Amino acid sequence: MNTELHKLVIEALDTAKSQGLSQKDIAETSTLDEVGLSRLKKANDARFSTLEELGRSVGKKLVWVDDKTSLPELVRKGNLF
Numbered sequence: 001m002n003t004e005l006h007k008l009v010i011e012a013l014d015t016a017k018s019q020g021l022s023q024k025d026i027a028e029t030s031t032l033d034e035v036g037l038s039r040l041k042k043a044n045d046a047r048f049s050t051l052e053e054l055g056r057s058v059g060k061k062l063v064w065v066d067d068k069t070s071l072p073e074l075v076r077k078g079n080l081f
Helices: 003-018 023-028 034-042 048-057 071-077
Strands: none
Touching (some): 003 023
């Protein structure tokens, strides 16, 4: 299992829960369905497009960051948001 991808899925679903959104709510506002979301929680892998759609449905965005770049520095410079 790709633990980094799984962490992103769980984080997005936790965010949805904290916003009072159910899997049904996510399914209604995205291209994902309830069965797919359920499978995604248990999946070994997820497509980038699926993670992007899941994030979008809860107000999050995937961002590519150079490994050598300091994340706090990017935030300070306003390059992420």
